Amino acid sequence: MKEFELKYGCNPNQKPARIYMESGDELPVKVLNGRPGYINFLDALNSWQLVKELKEAFGIPAAASFKHVSPTSAALGLPLDEKLKRACFVDGVKGLDESPLACAYARARGTDRMCSFGDFVALSDVCDVTTAKLIKREVSDGVIAPGYTDGALEILKAKRNGTYNVVEIDPAYVPEPIERKQVFGVTFEQKRNDCKIDASLFRNVVTKNKDLPESAVRDLIVSLITLKYTQSNSVCYAVDGQAIGVGAGQQSRIHCTRLAGTKADTWFLRQADKPLSLPFKKDLGRPERDNVIDSYINGNETDVTADGVWQNFFTERPEPFTKEEQKAFLASRSGVALGSDAFFPFGDNVERAAMSGVTYVAEPGGSIRDDDVIDTADRHGMVVAFTGIRLFHH
Numbered sequence: 586m587k588e589f590e591l592k593y594g595c596n597p598n599q600k601p602a603r604i605y606m607e608s609g610d611e612l613p614v615k616v617l618n619g620r621p622g623y624i625n626f627l628d629a630l631n632s633w634q635l636v637k638e639l640k641e642a643f644g645i646p647a648a649a650s651f652k653h654v655s656p657t658s659a660a661l662g663l664p665l666d667e668k669l670k671r672a673c674f675v676d677g678v679k680g681l682d683e684s685p686l687a688c689a690y691a692r693a694r695g696t697d698r699m700c701s702f703g704d705f706v707a708l709s710d711v712c713d714v715t716t717a718k719l720i721k722r723e724v725s726d727g728v729i730a731p732g733y734t735d736g737a738l739e740i741l742k743a744k745r746n747g748t749y750n751v752v753e754i755d756p757a758y759v760p761e762p763i764e765r766k767q768v769f770g771v772t773f774e775q776k777r778n779d780c781k782i783d784a785s786l787f788r789n790v791v792t793k794n795k796d797l798p799e800s801a802v803r804d805l806i807v808s809l810i811t812l813k814y815t816q817s818n819s820v821c822y823a824v825d826g827q828a829i830g831v832g833a834g835q836q837s838r839i840h841c842t843r844l845a846g847t848k849a850d851t852w853f854l855r856q857a858d859k860p861l862s863l864p865f866k867k868d869l870g871r872p873e874r875d876n877v878i879d880s881y882i883n884g885n886e887t888d889v890t891a892d893g894v895w896q897n898f899f900t901e902r903p904e905p906f907t908k909e910e911q912k913a914f915l916a917s918r919s920g921v922a923l924g925s926d927a928f929f930p931f932g933d934n935v936e937r938a939a940m941s942g943v944t945y946v947a948e949p950g951g952s953i954r955d956d957d958v959i960d961t962a963d964r965h966g967m968v969v970a971f972t973g974i975r976l977f978h979h
Contacts, residue, residue: 586612594623607765613758614729618742619750621727625705627654629729629752632707635659635814637756640709642783642806643826648689648716649707650696655816655834657704658696659807660827662689669695672855674871680715687715692827694723697848698875705729705750712737720744724872731756780974782809787947787970791959794968801922801945801968808924809947809976817926817977820934822849822941824921829853830941838927842934845923846941847883850915853942854882857906857914864900873898881906918942926976928952932961939965949975 588605589612602623606612614629621629632651639647639659646662662685670676673695681687686708694701706720708730717737720728727750728741741751765774784802786809808823815821815833820841822830830849832841854860860878869877877898880889889895895902923938925948935958938946946962950971962969 586615588612589614589616589621591623591626592620599623608761613755615753617733617738617751617753619727619745619748621750621752624653625727625750628652628705629707629727629754631814632656632705633729633754635810636707636709638782638810638813639807642810643803646686646689647709648686648693649811650693650701650704651707652700652704655819656811656814656828656831657700658693658828658831659811660689660692660696661803661807662686663692663826664688665691668856668861671861672852674698674874675719678715678719681719684713684715686710686713687719690716690719694719696827696829696852697831698871699879700848701725702872702875712741714740717741722871726750727752729754778813778976778978780813780976782806782813782974786972786974789950789971789973790968791950791955791971792962792967792969794963794966797945797968797970801920804922805924805945805947805970808922809972812924812926812976813978815926815978817979819926819976819978820845821924822846822921822938822943823924824942829921838925838930839933839937841925842923842937846937849921849941850911851879851882853915853918854906854911857911859904859906859910863903866898866900869898882911915940915942920944922947924948926978928955928975929958930954932957934958935961935965935967935969939967944968946970947972949973 588603591602593600594602604626628651632649635649636647649659650657673691675691702724703726705726706728711732712730713734714736717740721740721744729752764777765772804823808821811821811828812819818835818841820832821828822845829852830845832845835841877889880887890903890905919942921942922945923943928949928951930952946969
């Protein structure tokens with residue numbers, strides 16, 4: 586397949602639209618089912634790079650959930666404890682513990698379930714039946730992987746009344762070193778961002794605390810690889826081998842840190858006893874539960890515990906999850922890693938990160954206020970490494 590005609594571009598009025606290789610070579614992808622669109626392929630090709638790089642860095646399966654050309658989360662295929670299984674709605678799933686790929690997907694999809702609604706999934710390894718069954722249950726636009734078992738492909742082809750987008754990519758494909766794109770008729774050209782993200786980036790520890798355990802190195806690598814494929818400005822919180830809060834596309838660094846921190850807080854709070862024990866009505870679907878849990882924790886548009894409201898979602902009225910209870914629960918969190926795609930210009934980013942249990946930070950350094958950032962981190966006992974590498978992505 587040397588080109589693929591798309592239904593339309595970013596929007597329905599943008600026709601014609603296609604993907605093709607300027608070299609005239611075959612495309613490195615095959616569409617096994619469905620008809621992916623322009624944004625689908627942007628998500629697919631960005632997310633594939635992310636999971637491929639995670640797999641190369643750690644040697645274990647990885648998965649990502651992408652939405653509008655940024656990851657909602659990315660995760661390694663590590664086992665889930667019972668509370669995390671419940672928070673991710675995968676408790677009782679047969680075969681989960683035997684499939685690292687399914688564990689990676691459960692983590693990636695389960696991190697920010699509201700933002701993952703209608704996502705594109707990337708898998709680093711051949712999709713197995715267990716992973717396909719998990720994907721089938723969720724509202725999703727498509728999946729990209731280096732292959733599918735016969736059973737997994739049969740399951741995915743039946744999803745969304747047979748229209749689910751299933752894309753296979755050649756895992757050996759390596760793009761040309763120079764990449765180009767057009768904006769307003771002007772062609773931009775640059776070298777691909779092929780910088781390698783590994784433990785060597787964390788040698789320059791600038792804080793008094795220099796204790797950087799292997800688990801923190803792992804999580805910092807996960808956060809930076811995630812940022813490499815996230816629309817900038819961006820900040821990523823990570824722990825336990827997965828991105829737990831991604832703040833993407835903000836003009837201000839502190840807004841990135843706040844957004845990602847709020848998502849990380851919600852991820853932690855979903856695993857608290859009160860949200861895990863909400864007495865949902867049996868006929869309430871997972872997307873509706875996601876919205877209710879978010880409102881229960883964050884108190885956004887609706888007080889779901891209010892009289893006349895709770896009856897729509899629960900079999901009995903749940904106790905409110907007070908801000909004092911949440912603050913106490915979050916105060917027990919620590920050991921979180923945080924990566925930033927550019928330097929922190931002020932210490933306020935470190936202050937906000939500390940509120941979400943951040944202990945380890947990786948950022949490029951180079952701000953005229955680096956001393957302020959370092960001093961703030963020292964007050965919180967954090968470890969900060971200056972990587973010297975910026976990771977802007979547009």
